[in-house]
Each structure stands twice: as structure tokens, then as C-alpha cells.
Amino acid sequence: MKTKIQELKQKFNIELADVRDTKTLEELRLSFFSKKGYISALMKELGKVPAEQKKEFGQIINGFKQELSDRFDEARRELVEREEELAVNCAEAYDESMPTVNPGGSYHPITLIQRELEDIFRSMGFDVEDYNEIVDDYHCFEALNIPKFHPARDMQDTYYLDTPNQLLKSHTSAAQNHIMMKYGRALKEQNRPIRAVFPGRCFRNEAIDACHENTFFQMEGIMIDKDISISNLIYFMKTMLSEVFERDITVRLRPGFFPFVEPGFELDIQCLICGGDGCPSCKNSGWLELCPCGMIHPNVLKYGGINTEEEPYQYTGFAFGLGLTRLAMMKYGIKDIRVFNEADLNALSQFVSK
Numbered sequence: 001m002k003t004k005i006q007e008l009k010q011k012f013n014i015e016l017a018d019v020r021d022t023k024t025l026e027e028l029r030l031s032f033f034s035k036k037g038y039i040s041a042l043m044k045e046l047g048k049v050p051a052e053q054k055k056e057f058g059q060i061i062n063g064f065k066q067e068l069s070d071r072f073d074e075a076r077r078e079l080v081e082r083e084e085e086l087a088v089n090c091a092e093a094y095d096e097s098m099p100t101v102n103p104g105g106s107y108h109p110i111t112l113i114q115r116e117l118e119d120i121f122r123s124m125g126f127d128v129e130d131y132n133e134i135v136d137d138y139h140c141f142e143a144l145n146i147p148k149f150h151p152a153r154d155m156q157d158t159y160y161l162d163t164p165n166q167l168l169k170s171h172t173s174a175a176q177n178h179i180m181m182k183y184g185r186a187l188k189e190q191n192r193p194i195r196a197v198f199p200g201r202c203f204r205n206e207a208i209d210a211c212h213e214n215t216f217f218q219m220e221g222i223m224i225d226k227d228i229s230i231s232n233l234i235y236f237m238k239t240m241l242s243e244v245f246e247r248d249i250t251v252r253l254r255p256g257f258f259p260f261v262e263p264g265f266e267l268d269i270q271c272l273i274c275g276g277d278g279c280p281s282c283k284n285s286g287w288l289e290l291c292p293c294g295m296i297h298p299n300v301l302k303y304g305g306i307n308t309e310e311e312p313y314q315y316t317g318f319a320f321g322l323g324l325t326r327l328a329m330m331k332y333g334i335k336d337i338r339v340f341n342e343a344d345l346n347a348l349s350q351f352v353s354k
């Protein structure tokens with residue numbers, strides 16, 4: 001029994017030396033003092049000791065219990081003191097005005113593709129413009145040859161504000177009139193062609209699926225000068241796509257109706273997710289509507305103060321409305337458009353600037 005107590009004392013000393021906090025200390029205390037602990041086991045053994053030795057061993061066990069108990073109390077006092085001190089020091093060390101330490105952010109894929117396109121168009125002499133997200137009915141529709149109650153409005157149902165006549169822009173074309181007004185004078189007086197792209201967030205009251213969102217990005221572009229034709233339009237579209245994808249992309253141009261262009265086209269690219277076989281990202285068609293475009297309708301030029309008839313200012317122009325979000329899907333192989341707005345950092349932080 002004496003050897004047993006000696007062994008337990010040694011065990012206690014070794015384990016206590018390793019204790020760093022009150023939680024571990026409590027675990028050690030229970031291993032000795034709980035019903036199934038070492039002290040209970042000793043007391044059971046006491047029952048087997050001959051009667052004449054019971055008193056002596058009983059006193060030894062009690063002395064041992066008392067010693068352990070005192071050492072526990074002392075260790076607990078010291079640990080509690082240390083933990084309190086640590087908490088106070090940490091609180092003092094915390095400075096809420098300091099920037100938070102984070103692992104470093106990354107740009108959203110839309111930001112990356114938008115910047116890439118801005119650089120491409122700047123290198124071709126285009127100005128990059130910004131425009132409001134809240135616009136009025138005139139700029140979003142009427143100045144684009146879409147009068148009230150025109151069926152083309154049905155394709156672009158959007159969100160209307162309580163303030164009369166204010167809505168969230170359903171397409172970047174809403175900025176066309178503003179850009180024409182801004183640069184029209186330089187066109188007329190300095191022969192400076194209007195070449196501008198204007199990226200922006202668009203909103204539509206839309207049923208959401210793998211390739212449709214209610215909030216998405218477009219990049220609009222216009223070019224107005226004398227003798228601008230469809231050849232110019234096709235040249236710029238081709239150059240832009242080959243720069244973005246850095247390889248040959250299969251595209252198709254088909255007629256498309258938009259009241260603000262005449263003639264109008266739909267420029268589709270073969271789906272790069274399925275290679276043209278059909279998948280949810282392209283609604284199983286193998287093609288993705290990417291960039292409607294066309295020659296700007298004379299009415300739209302007129303609303304923008306651009307002369308179309310009077311010699312020598314017979315201006316023409318082209319316009320395109322690139323689906324920036326869909327372009328990002330194709331470029332980065334993102335199968336579902338909803339990824340862009342889900343704020344899932346695991347998915348979004350994979351994209352790095354070139």
C-alpha cells in the first residue's frame with residue numbers, strides 16, 4: 001500500500017507539472033478524486049488490509065488526500081490568477097482602430113474581366129465611361145426608340161422605384177443618349193469620332209437559372225463617325241473576342257431585333273463549357289447569346305443630338321451590348337451564373353489578375 005501511494009504521488013507530480021490551464025487541472029483532479037478515481041480505488045484496497053494495520057494505512061491515505069487537495073487548491077489559485085492577467089493584457093493589446101489581419105483579398109471575376117476589356121478598348125481608342133444605376137424612363141427606353149407600351153419593353157421588365165419615373169437600368173444602352181450628348185460637340189466641331197465603352201450593373205425582373213440573373217453586368221460600346229459601317233462593327237467585335245480568349249472562338253451572327261439599331265444582330269459564341277454539345281449554361285443550345293449589336297437607329301442618333309442628314313455631317317454609328325457576366329462565365333469556365341452573386345469566397349477567390 002505504501003508503494004502504491006508513493007507511485008500515485010509521483011504520477012500526480014508529473015501530471016501536475018504539465019498542467020497549463022484550469023480546465024486540464026480539473027481533469028487531473030477528477031482522475032484522483034472522482035468516484036472511479038485513484039483515491040476511491042485506494043479506499044477499496046484499505047478494506048482488504050488486516051484489521052491491525054487499518055488505522056495506520058487509513059491515516060496515510062487521509063494525509064495523502066489532504067496533501068493532494070492542498071496542492072490542487074494552490075495550483076488552481078495560481079492558474080486562475082494567470083488566466084485573469086492574460087485576459088486583461090489581451091484586452092489592452094486589442095486596438096479596434098487597427099486594420100484587421102486578413103489573408104489578402106482577391107478581385108471579383110467580373111471586376112477582372114471588366115478591367116481587361118477596358119484595357120482592350122482603350123488600346124483601340126475608346127473612352128471608358130461610367131453611368132448611373134438608377135435612371136429615368138426616358139434614358140432607359142424612350143431615347144432608345146422604345147416608346148411607352150412598345151412590346152420591346154416586355155423583354156426588359158425591371159425594378160421601379162417609388163419615386164416617379166425612376167427605375168434600375170435594365171441595360172447599359174440607357175447611357176447611350178448621355179454619351180452622345182457629352183461627345184457630340186467634339187464630333188461636330190473637332191471631327192473627333194465618338195468611341196466609348198460603358199460597363200455597368202443591370203437589373204431585370206427575370207426568372208433566375210444557370211445563365212440568367214436578376215442582377216448582372218453588361219458593357220456597352222458605341223462608335224459614331226462618318227462612314228461607319230457593319231464592317232467596322234464586326235472588326236471590333238472580332239478583335240475584342242480574340243484578345244479576351246487568346247484563341248479562336250466560334251461565333252455566329254444572326255439577325256436580331258432591337259428598336260435602337262437597324263439592322264440589328266445577335267452575336268453568339270459557341271458554348272465553351274460544353275464545346276457546343278448543349279448544357280444548362282447555354283440552355284442546351286450549344287450557343288450563348290453574348291453580344292447583341294447593330295447600326296444605331298437614326299432616331300436614336302437624333303435624340304442624342306447627332307446629325308444624320310444635313311451635309312456634311314451625315315453620321316452613322318454602331319452599338320453593342322456585351323453580356324459581361326456571361327463573358328466571365330465563358331472565360332473562367334463558370335457553369336452557373338449564380339456563383340457571381342453568392343459571395344462564396346471559396347469560389348470567388350480563385351481568380352487572380354493576370
Ligand code: FA5
Nearest residue numbers: 171173212213216289290291292293319320321323326
Ligand atoms: C440588350 O440589353 C441590349 N441593350 C443590347 C444591345 C446594345 C443591342 C446595343 C444592340 C445594340 P439583351 O437583352 O439581349 O440586349 O442583353 C444583352 C446581353 O446581356 C445578352 O446577350 C446577355 O449576354 C446579357 N444578359 C441579358 N439578360 C441577362 C440576364 N438576365 N442575366 C445575365 N446576362 C444577361
